[in-house]
Amino acid sequence: MKSFASILFLAFGLFMVACKSDSSSEARDQAREALESTPGTAAAGEATPVTTPSTPAIPAGPTTNIQWMEDEFDFGTVQEGEVVTHVFKFKNTGSEPLIVTDARSTCGCTVPKKPTDPVAPGETGEISVEFNSRGKSGTQSKPVTITANTNPAQTKVTLKGEVVKKEG
Numbered sequence: 001m002k003s004f005a006s007i008l009f010l011a012f013g014l015f016m017v018a019c020k021s022d023s024s025s026e027a028r029d030q031a032r033e034a035l036e037s038t039p040g041t042a043a044a045g046e047a048t049p050v051t052t053p054s055t056p057a058i059p060a061g062p063t064t065n066i067q068w069m070e071d072e073f074d075f076g077t078v079q080e081g082e083v084v085t086h087v088f089k090f091k092n093t094g095s096e097p098l099i100v101t102d103a104r105s106t107c108g109c110t111v112p113k114k115p116t117d118p119v120a121p122g123e124t125g126e127i128s129v130e131f132n133s134r135g136k137s138g139t140q141s142k143p144v145t146i147t148a149n150t151n152p153a154q155t156k157v158t159l160k161g162e163v164v165k166k167e168g
Contacts, residue, residue, distance in 0.1 A: 061149065062096045062149070063094070063096065063149050063150055063151045063153075064092055064093075064094025064095065064096040064097070064098045064121065064149060064150055065092070065093040065094035065150060065151070066090050066091070066092065066093070066094075066098060066146075066148060066150045066155060067090060067091045067093045068088060068089075068090050068155070068157065069088070069089040069090065069091070070088065070089075070157075071088070071155070071156065071157050071158065072157065072158045072160065073086045073088070073157075073158070073159055073160070074160050074161055075131070075159060075160070075161035076161050076162070077161065077162040077163075077164060078133055078161060078162070078163055078164075079133075079163070079164055079165075079166050080133055080134065080135070080136060080137055080163050080164065080165050080166050081133060081134050081166065082133050082163075083130060083131065083132050083133070084130070084131045084133065084159065084161070085128060085129070085130045085131075086128075086129055086159060087126050087127070087128045087129075088126065088127045088128075088129065088144075088157045089124055089125070089126050090119075090124065090125055090126070090127070091122075091123070091124045091125075092119045092120065092121050092122065092123055092124075092125070093121075093122075094121060094150075095121050096121065096149065097118035097119065097120055097121070098118060098119040098120075098121075098125065098148055098149065098150065099118050099119075099148060099149050100114045100115055100119075100125070100127070100146060100147070100148045101147050101148060101149075102114070102145075102146070102147035103127055103144055103145070103146050103147070104144065104145055105129075105142060105143070105144045105145075106142070106143060107142060109131060109132045109133070109134070109135075109136065109142070110129060110130070110131045110132075110142040110144065110159065111129070111130045111132075112127055112128070112129045112130075112144045112146075113127070113128040113129075113130075114127055114146070115127070127144070127146060127157065129142075129144055129157065129159055131159050133163045136163045137163050137164065137165050138162070138163060139160075139161075139162055140159075140160060140161055140162070140163055141158060141159075141160040142158065142159045142160070143156045143157070143158045144156065144157050144158070144159070
């Protein structure tokens with residue numbers, strides 16, 4: 001009976017590996033189809049607000065490379081209550097479509113927006129980050145963690161600057 005259980009466990013494990021392999025291939029194929037069906041729009045896809053699940057999904061399948069044009073932006077000095085928005089640009093320097101699966105901040109005052117479409121190899125994409133300084137004062141550093149099918153799977157961009165209290 002013990003050997004039957006071992007065989008059953010092994011068969012289940014092989015089945016799960018096969019299913020995972022099929023789903024990553026399917027996801028890659030869907031990303032390629034999306035790029036091919038909408039030429040010239042992948043890099044400029046509309047950004048949508050990011051939801052923040054408890055754990056970001058690490059993409060499976062082939063990876064690509066991301067190159068940030070800048071990974072830190074200093075917004076200088078702003079008065080408390082001002083909203084600062086900055087767009088971080090990146091390039092897919094790999095050979096597979098780049099899929100951003102998550103973008104999140106450590107604070108509700110900082111809201112990233114990620115691209116919804118895959119970014120083709122050689123193309124550029126954007127992550128827009130909005131920082132609301134309401135209720136803040138002093139030196140601020142707001143990191144945003146980007147999760148994509150890259151190696152490493154997570155990279156960070158940072159907004160920083162100084163918030164001064166309004167007089168009166």
